[in-house]
Amino acid sequence: MAPVVVTGSAGFLGRLLVEALAERGPVVAIDRLPQAPRPGVTTLRADLLDDDPRVRAALAAAPVVHHLAGCPDVRDPRPDADRHRRRDNVLATRAVLADVGPDAALVVASSSSVYGGSRDGRPCAEADPLRPRGGYARSKVAVERLCAARAASGARVAVVRPFTVAGEGQRPGMALARWIAAAREGRPLQVFGSPRRTRDLTDVRQAVRALVELGELVAAEVPVGTVNLGTGTAVRLGDVVAAIGRVLGAPVRAVVEPAADAEVEHTLADTARLRELLGWVPRTDIDELVARQAAWTGTGIVVAAG
Structure with a gap:
């Protein structure tokens, strides 16, 4: 069987997704950033808009393509940020769609930002009207x-x-x-907007598991359509700050800074469709998540795998 393809494979989600998929079969990992060699993985360093024949051949032959590549930053400070978003989100997706084989299963990463945040505490459902705030969200629409x-x-x-x-x-x-x-260096933690703002915070390991399973469903010709990937649970930013203090065993202090217009007050996923498709939805243990992320960045904390 031809390898599964992951674009944006050097990114946050992409790296872990490639690892998970490589346990199941061969993978072609495409990114314009360098990537470390991994067993069962063919890495292609290329830009999706460069018309690279290796990229076109991999996409044309792939039974499943996970398209994660893009310009991800809601707060991108560059004066030409919208140009980068159009190039790396919109035009790169158009290029991938043109090269993927007609029978391939394609999974494309959008963003919850297309909703413009949850309102009145109600979870955002896939059929809700889209109200993108800012250039990043508009590019995802x-x-x-x-x-x-x-x-x-x-x-x-x-x-x-x-x-x-x-x-x-x-x-x-x-x-x-x-x-x-900041906590590690004894600096105050900058919180944009308010510590009472909430986020549907999703563990990357659970997100990767869901992406793998959704790709398998699309390959099996299950009509997935559009689906939220979240927990359905709102977590206050102030509670995340408190978890950092507990995990690091150090006092932490938050300072509130003005939020950009593109930053919403609350996010919350309606997970009914995800549960219907997968039979489960992600759950996030905030302390465990903070501990793993702190350990990954070299604090010396030892965290059991799981």
């Missing part, structure tokens, strides 16, 4: 429209909307990574 057009032609496409994913390997600019680094 554009990605979803491209996928909808492909699905309308009869192709097998699943769009996954991950909620806040955290754990070992998280990008340094993300909140949990920043807060752990």
Whole structure:
């Protein structure tokens, strides 16, 4: 069988997804960043918009493609951030859709940001109207429209909307990574907006497991469509800060900073569709998640695998 393909394979989710898929069979891992060699994995260092013949051949032959590559930062400070988002999110997805074989199962990572946050404490459901706030969210809506057009032609496409994913390997600019680094250095933890803001915080290991299983369902011709990837549980930012203090065994202090317009107050996933498809939904133990992420960044904490 031809290898499964993962784009964005050097990223946070991508690295762990490649590891999980490689336990099941051969994988082609595509990213423009360098990647360490791994058993059962063929790595291609390439940009999806470079028309690389190796990339085109891998995508054309793949039975399953997980498209995770993109420009991920809601708070990207670059003055030309929207240009990067269009290039790396919208145009790169268009290129992948053009090269993937007609019978392939395609799983595309969108974002919960397309909802514009939850309202009145109600979870966001897949059929809700989209209210993107900011350039990143708008680029993901554009990605979803491209996928909808492909699905309308009869192709097998699943769009996954991950909620806040955290754990070992998280990008340094993300909140949990920043807060752990600040606590370790004795600095106050910058909280944007309010410690009462909430996030549907999803353990990266559980997110990867769900992506693997969703890819298998699409390959088996189960009509997945669009599905949220979250826990259905709201976690206050202040409670995450407190967990960091418990795990590191050090006093922590939060300082509240103004939030950007693109940052929503609350996120919460309606997980009914995910449970219907998988028979389970992710659960996040906040202390264990913080401990694993702190251990990964070299605090000396020893965490059992599991």
